[in-house]
Amino acid sequence: MSPRTTRVVCLVRRPEKEPAPGDFTVEERPLPPLGEGQLLVRNLYMSVDPSMRGRLESTEKHYTHNFTPGSPLDGRALGVVEESRCPGVPPGVYVRHQLGWRERAVLNAADTDGADRIDPQLAPLPTWLGLLGQTGFTAYVGLTRVAALRPGDTVFVSAAAGAVGTAAGQFARLLGADRVVGTAGGPDKCALLVKEFGYDAAADYRAEPVRDSLARMAPDGIDVYFDNVGGEQLAAALHALRTGGRVALCGMMSQFGGARRTVDINHLIQAVLKRLMLCGFIVRDHDDLRPEFEQQVAGWLAEGRITTRETVVDGLENAPGALLSLLGGGNVGKMLVSLGDSG
Amino acid sequence: MSPRTTRVVCLVRRPEKEPAPGDFTVEERPLPPLGEGQLLVRNLYMSVDPSMRGRLESTEKHYTHNFTPGSPLDGRALGVVEESRCPGVPPGVYVRHQLGWRERAVLNAADTDGADRIDPQLAPLPTWLGLLGQTGFTAYVGLTRVAALRPGDTVFVSAAAGAVGTAAGQFARLLGADRVVGTAGGPDKCALLVKEFGYDAAADYRAEPVRDSLARMAPDGIDVYFDNVGGEQLAAALHALRTGGRVALCGMMSQFGGARRTVDINHLIQAVLKRLMLCGFIVRDHDDLRPEFEQQVAGWLAEGRITTRETVVDGLENAPGALLSLLGGGNVGKMLVSLGDSG
Numbered sequence: 001m002s003p004r005t006t007r008v009v010c011l012v013r014r015p016e017k018e019p020a021p022g023d024f025t026v027e028e029r030p031l032p033p034l035g036e037g038q039l040l041v042r043n044l045y046m047s048v049d050p051s052m053r054g055r056l057e058s059t060e061k062h063y064t065h066n067f068t069p070g071s072p073l074d075g076r077a078l079g080v081v082e083e084s085r086c087p088g089v090p091p092g093v094y095v096r097h098q099l100g101w102r103e104r105a106v107l108n109a110a111d112t113d114g115a116d117r118i119d120p121q122l123a124p125l126p127t128w129l130g131l132l133g134q135t136g137f138t139a140y141v142g143l144t145r146v147a148a149l150r151p152g153d154t155v156f157v158s159a160a161a162g163a164v165g166t167a168a169g170q171f172a173r174l175l176g177a178d179r180v181v182g183t184a185g186g187p188d189k190c191a192l193l194v195k196e197f198g199y200d201a202a203a204d205y206r207a208e209p210v211r212d213s214l215a216r217m218a219p220d221g222i223d224v225y226f227d228n229v230g231g232e233q234l235a236a237a238l239h240a241l242r243t244g245g246r247v248a249l250c251g252m253m254s255q256f257g258g259a260r261r262t263v264d265i266n267h268l269i270q271a272v273l274k275r276l277m278l279c280g281f282i283v284r285d286h287d288d289l290r291p292e293f294e295q296q297v298a299g300w301l302a303e304g305r306i307t308t309r310e311t312v313v314d315g316l317e318n319a320p321g322a323l324l325s326l327l328g329g330g331n332v333g334k335m336l337v338s339l340g341d342s343g
Numbered sequence: 344m345s346p347r348t349t350r351v352v353c354l355v356r357r358p359e360k361e362p363a364p365g366d367f368t369v370e371e372r373p374l375p376p377l378g379e380g381q382l383l384v385r386n387l388y389m390s391v392d393p394s395m396r397g398r399l400e401s402t403e404k405h406y407t408h409n410f411t412p413g414s415p416l417d418g419r420a421l422g423v424v425e426e427s428r429c430p431g432v433p434p435g436v437y438v439r440h441q442l443g444w445r446e447r448a449v450l451n452a453a454d455t456d457g458a459d460r461i462d463p464q465l466a467p468l469p470t471w472l473g474l475l476g477q478t479g480f481t482a483y484v485g486l487t488r489v490a491a492l493r494p495g496d497t498v499f500v501s502a503a504a505g506a507v508g509t510a511a512g513q514f515a516r517l518l519g520a521d522r523v524v525g526t527a528g529g530p531d532k533c534a535l536l537v538k539e540f541g542y543d544a545a546a547d548y549r550a551e552p553v554r555d556s557l558a559r560m561a562p563d564g565i566d567v568y569f570d571n572v573g574g575e576q577l578a579a580a581l582h583a584l585r586t587g588g589r590v591a592l593c594g595m596m597s598q599f600g601g602a603r604r605t606v607d608i609n610h611l612i613q614a615v616l617k618r619l620m621l622c623g624f625i626v627r628d629h630d631d632l633r634p635e636f637e638q639q640v641a642g643w644l645a646e647g648r649i650t651t652r653e654t655v656v657d658g659l660e661n662a663p664g665a666l667l668s669l670l671g672g673g674n675v676g677k678m679l680v681s682l683g684d685s686g
Contacts, residue, residue, distance in 0.1 A: 054612075063586075063616060230609050243406075255609040265608045266573050266598040271623035273406060278621045280614035 006104035008072040024320035041079035046100035048335040073101035130334035139167035142248035151176030159228035161189035163334040210236040238270040309333035349447040367663035384422035389443035391678040416444035473677035482510035485591035494519030502571035504532035506677040553579040581613040652676035
């Protein structure tokens with residue numbers, strides 16, 4: 001007899017400033033009956049993403065929907081099929097999909113992103129949400145297509161100890177960058193970046209102005225900036241960029257939270273003086289690159305040329321805390337929630 | 344007997360805030376003797392450019408040199424050859440070059456930009472510094488290559504009544520833009536933009552926030568922003584741009600002068616949300632486009648499909664005043680100094 005309900009994480013209210021534990025609740029919700037072409041999936045891992053921060057707000061989105069108070073959150077997840085009304089997708093198969101933040105989900109197997117079957121022999125399950133998932137693909141698209149990385153480039157990555165940052169630094173190196181430098185919050189993360197993630201140098205953005213640390217880490221300037229934070233670090237990068245430099249605008253975490261400071265948009269005069277290109281992107285515009293990406297990264301993983309690291313929190317009831325921890329910089333590498341014991 | 348000296352405009356000191364008449368002086372300086380391959384040119388028209396503002400400062404340039412206190416200014420000019428030691432360039436020929444801000448100049452005929460011979464039959468002399476000069480070429484490169492203008496686009500141009508702005512609006516329309524809107528300082532300029540320069544709508548940036556005027560002039564959003572000013576107008580454009588929109592970063596006049604206000608760089612989150620591309624450019628990187636540009640614009644001029652308008656000031660001693668007037672928004676179209684009576 002299949003379960004009729006599932007536990008889900010719901011948004012109680014939009015955060016006033018910083019999100020807080022009371023903004024979320026775990027509730028029992030009914031599961032719809034399984035229709036033709038649908039799958040009942042038990043989630044094993046859920047992705048916790050910085051982009052969720054913006055979806056807690058009410059401001060208009062152009063690439064996704066906002067979360068709604070009173071409704072469940074959603075997000076990338078990986079689960080195992082428990083029941084199937086879809087020929088060719090038997091129970092026991094692993095699928096990657098969009099209905100995370102709940103223990104079980106009913107999916108349309110045929111939807112884009114509805115249920116993307118993955119091979120657990122090729123890489124461990126968490127890797128399918130990390131280096132081989134949207135996270136790694138974001139780093140790959142940003143470097144190769146948006147920033148048009150060239151062999152010999154000097155690359156700067158902010159939020160370098162995060163999921164995308166740890167991927168971007170390693171990919172940049174493997175794609176031929178000459179020097180890779182990054183910023184992160186705190187000395188421990190900076191040490192890890194150099195020791196484990198192939199960065200040539202890393203600096204604590206809280207300890208000194210990034211303009212100063214960039215001058216030290218990349219005295220001859222940078223060619224590519226992979227921007228996860230915006231604000232002061234973006235301004236610093238504009239000054240450090242060499243003529244013809246390129247910026248992949250991936251996120252602007254600095255615009256959220258109480259520590260937000262206004263930084264003058266006219267630092268962009270550097271873009272005129274040095275013919276810089278800045279470009280925002282969303283990975284799903286670049287799905288044509290996905291086969292190349294998966295082959296490349298699966299190869300690097302198989303050859304042991306790349307380090308994967310996850311911060312894993314157990315249990316659905318701890319998922320809101322995992323998000324708050326991520327937004328506070330509490331993770332190294334990919335932040336995941338494991339639901340392994342929930343079944 | 345050829346003249347041994349020429350009057351030149353010199354920089355006395357770098358401006359403290361706004362440039363003032365006392366920052367400039369007109370002096371008599373010796374002319375070097377004419378060497379092999381050189382030309383003595385009497386200047387007839389000199390270009391007065393917004394980009395000169397930045398060259399008065401001491402901050403590092405990446406694409407040109409700063410002016411130096413005690414030394415002559417320079418800039419685009421058009422003159423007639425008075426003496427020649429260059430076979431094939433006889434006296435009486437008209438040349439376009441870089442040694443303006445003086446009545447006479449000795450040029451190396453073979454240098455790039457040293458002496459670019461022009462045909463006065465094809466277009467009036469001032470047009471060779473305006474629509475057919477760097478000014479028009481800047482508008483053309485910014486629209487066609489940097490912003491990748493497509494037929495049907497809605498285009499927004501700031502400083503629309505300036506030399507580049509009056510060219511950009513007309514070019515955008517002729518290149519197939521569906522709607523062209525602009526901002527300028529004051530109601531008279533705005534009326535001219537619609538009446539003479541083919542803009543569908545124009546708004547006074549001093550009279551209301553540009554975010555409001557853009558919402559009125561382009562309620563469905565814009566696809567291309569040709570940015571001459573930066574600051575608040577750039578922020579407004581980021582909000583008005585549609586998904587996939589493109590920004591040609593041509594200048595940042597708002598960063599100079601006492602009225603400068605800080606605008607938050609994190610408006611660039613719009614670039615992430617809507618996959619916007621922003622790109623600074625310098626026309627000389629795009630010289631391969633010049634033949635196409637000259638053919639295109641000469642054709643439009645011959646067909647009477649384009650309006651040229653200059654603000655012309657007479658006499659070298661009035662050149663500093665022309666620059667100050669330009670920086671204060673006193674011109675419509677191309678600002679030129681005429682030296683016709685100086686010979």
